[in-house]
Amino acid sequence: MSAPFCDQTLLLQADFDGELDAAQAAAFAAHRRICPDCRRAAAEMGILRARLKREASYHRAPERFIRALAISTSVAAAPASTRRAAPWRRMAASFAAGAALAASVALILAPENPGLADAVTSAHLRALQPGHLEDVISTDQHTVKPWFDGRLDFAPPVKDLAAQGFPLQGGRLDYLAGHAAAALVYGRAKHEINLFVWPEPGADSAPETESRDGYNLVHWRQDGMSLWAISDVEKSQLADFAALWRQSP
């Protein structure tokens, strides 16, 4: 026990990782009270964990993989010649071809900079996965706005448009095309609208609409912020949303 380091290290670590059952944890707690080595090692592991969370790079999948996956799984019909092949072989083939094509096109055209509309679309698709939509769930702009303090180096404008039929649902942090961005989530009937906001110097600009993969997008610049709204609501409704948001104080 008084060796260079306590011999209960793996137990200590399992306790730290929440891997002990109640009885084991209770037994270990007794040891921990009398073992300074274990207490110090636990504190160090805690600091390391916090630093890894905060500082270690988390590498998100490049946009083209998300798009390639969507493309491969939305292919309407396979060519007749492959109709007898096992479906997954065929899918594998079509995916491989799609991904390889996407890769070569990306390499030739724009390795570093997929269009912003593509990046916004991918971020939206990702956000629609269960549990990914909001980090702070609140319909109150006075809760959502302070939540971003300390998480971003800018203060995103947060507006509630509930009275106009677009209730605020929450917000989250996102990262797209090299920007840390605030993502505000609004509801419209059963649909979600993601509004991405990040600082961008320049004069205010009028909304421009486009569409990607069946989603509608509206982009404008206002008060030094770049704003991208994206949703599967109809184009006219999304345009209404953008207009209301711009005029709202």
Added chain:
Amino acid sequence: MNQRPEKADRQAFEAAILPHLDAAYNLARWLMRNAEDAEDVLQEAMVRALTYFDGFKGENSRGWLLQIVRNAAYASMKLNQGARSVPIAAFAGGDEAPAHAELSDPGDDPEIALLKSRASQGLDRMLADLPVELREAIVLRELEELSYKEIAHITGAPMGTVMSRLWRARRLLIEAAKTAGDGP
């Protein structure tokens, strides 16, 4: 057969994979340590996942995908021996090395030093410098928050080995961070 069941299958594949694409790439990126190789590995893993998807039983799609990514990464490393990590000398003993690393002198206020050592670049570098078996264990535990059991499943190592790898990875990072904190 008509297209309907296939469409459902495709959707099932997308639903199983898409939520874990970031985790898959993050693992590939930390194993390969550069973006280009990581993208090759992820692409290979996606093709394998598609090929084997009919054998997938439907539970824990994240573990299933990460195991495929891990195997693809190791296959790629074996192909290009140059990409292998050089084990840090003190820990070159592999899994047989003792689990308890020595702590530095208690008098040197290690927590302050650990807190002081700065910059994500520093921590990223230290993580990248770990031997690959230790690196994958700590990435899966701390960045993906997986349990010992899941890590054992993905890496194909016994639980005890996972625990000792994790411990050694943590001690190495803690000591490296302290050293960096003491430096200029």
